Amino acid sequence: MQSEVLEWSAGFTAFCSRFAHRFSRVESRRRMVAYVRGLLAEVERKNGWTLAEAAGDTGPEGMQRLLNFYTWDCDGLRNDVRDVVVEAVGDEQTGVVIVDETGFLKKGTRSAGVARQYSGTAGRIENSQIGVFLAYASDRGRALIDRELYLPKSWTEDRDRCRDAGIDDSIEFATKPELAQSMIDRALDAGIPFGWVTADEAYGQAGQLRMWLESRGVNHVLAVPKSQMVVSMKLQRRRAHAVISEVDASAWQRLSCGDGAHGPRVYDWAVVDIRPLREAGRGHWLLARRSITDPEQIAYYICYGPADAPLTELVRVAGSRWSIEECFQTAKNETGLDHYQVRGYTAWYRHITLSMAAAAFLTILRRDAQKGDLHLVPVSRFL
Template sequence: MTSASIETTLELWASSLREVKARMRPLFTQERVAASVGLFLDGLLGNEPRKTGWMRAEAAGDPGPWRQQAILGRGRWEADALRDLVRDYVLEHLADDEAVLVLDETGFLKQGHASCGVARQYTGSAGKITNCQIGVFAAYVSRHGHAFIDRALYLPKVWTDDPERLAAAHVPEGIGFSTKPRMAQDMIERAIEANTPFAWVAANSVYGVSHLETALRCAGRGYVLGVKGTHTVKAWIDRPWISGTAEQVAQTLPPSAWKCCSAGEGTQGPRLHEWAYLELADLEASDYDPSGTGLWTRGLLIRRRLVDGELAYFTTWAPAGTPLEKLAWVEGHRWSIEASFETAKNELGLDHNETRSWHGWHRHVSLVMLAFALLAAIRHRANALPCSKKQTQPLVPVQS
């Protein structure tokens, strides 16, 4: 990794921060509100361990948290406009035609019952069913870096079936129940509509459902989507002929079917697993996408952990002839969003939102996404500079 001098580092930070604040300015009708939001962003990037209203207020020099709270609550500005600004900013710095769009959710632990979307539900953040909010996110991952470009708050049916509760949390009219795969599909459609360059989509087993697969085929995008072991597998081509659940198929594979390869670099080196790949059907791309050409292959990818032999299963869609190593590489990009959640929570206060409203959650999360994108852009720009002999430490310590 290349590094920049201290002078260059400070210049990049200062110019990049000024730039994103200037980009945000048109979102606000009043200069004082724009200035407050700029200070809010400063607080997220600061070294305070908790990014609460009082902590941000102290960092901004305010006597109390009311101005910070107003930004998330009473202020009049559109969080979705900031979301789109973040996406465009990320693409300016990280765009690549072979990028992977990674979809996943994370939990926001809560004590009470008034925060919008809160309920007893499972979250991988805690590894159990607990009282929390769930946010679905899309991360853009390319050879230049990774950053969030979309988000949405999941509303369980106990919320969408209760109009009074929705009104109390200021949920906009017309917002009803939507499954997590449907929310992910909406994000994919928004990315495509914005001409976001990406070739692949990766996600865990929550999103490996048929309607999302069909949508991606129609969009001409490859995918590696997690499925459960009970997922039904059936081959249309004899390579070899198989039929049964993914778990059953995995148990019948001979030792020669498995290949050890890396899913990408981790913090301790290559993330090695054993993989098996079964081609299930060859289909014309034009059957789904009128502008598509050539054969594409529907397949089953199986990952076996070296330590304990634990299996994971993925349904795949890729141009015919795509090697197993490429599909393992795509699946490995899911690690980036997990690392992004960890950084955004530990360093930028992603889960420190104290507001209870729909708008407060989306505004807070969008501002954290902007802070994260800023770090990703600075790191990419700095690493592209000639190495300086005066500075040997990595520029930005987050997002390894």
């Protein structure tokens, strides 16, 4: 066991050294290492005070300087985290990029982007910040690779309020799908290996995002509401639920879209060709997922990809969307994604990125354990 702990400790040191060039001063580099180590520690809340205590400090000032005052390249660190994840679990055949958002409940009105808005975390309208994230998933593992803070118009239309929160005048309003597009664009420019993009209804119903993905030749399976208008093979505009309601009973196939906490997630699936005006070698489909226990429960997806893509591949991609939920759960429960106590725009990005880095380290450990290179023991044993 001692040799495993030593191996893990050496692995952590090597992992953090990947980011050292993003920090111009020794003190800020040391603070980064202590911060990430604290995020991996088994403490209930991972805020400035508890992270400082884990580092042996008498107060949170050092950790606060890392988030608020030291000069370092946060976006560069984000790119490094993405590269580390791809090195660990990247796979051109099974790689999927997933878009989703998560809420961070907050009190007051001064934290950057905070507003009364719908939070999926709470399942209702709450005072919260909303982060839009990109995850990468393959058969080898999954992790968060990009992030953007959503700023409601109530913020971007009040430049004094923005300046007080450290939001530069150049930062303008962007919808959540536009934030998603910018992150997917970065992933494409970085050349990360993936075959598909998937997302829930909030992004799937954004026609501009779907058209942009097509223009970049990006295969996608995007959830849409049942009222979504699609173009049938008879060149008629019809709602998704109306098209699927006419599918023959024999067209439904019972398939698993991946394993969940309680085993395979099995549903009935059907797929229909749509949009007859298409480029050679490409296909457009309307995919439907029907609950086995409640056939009235049907989810819908608009799909675009190679013309010969089989139903099983579309189902696999649709099912991979749950991977980002698992990423959120891991990052919130194990690396303090939502434990921050910061108000500034820059500080939000810095904490979130460092939390993503810590979660990426866990992804590497789990990959190595699956390969048999390591045995899983509590991370705190080597921190």
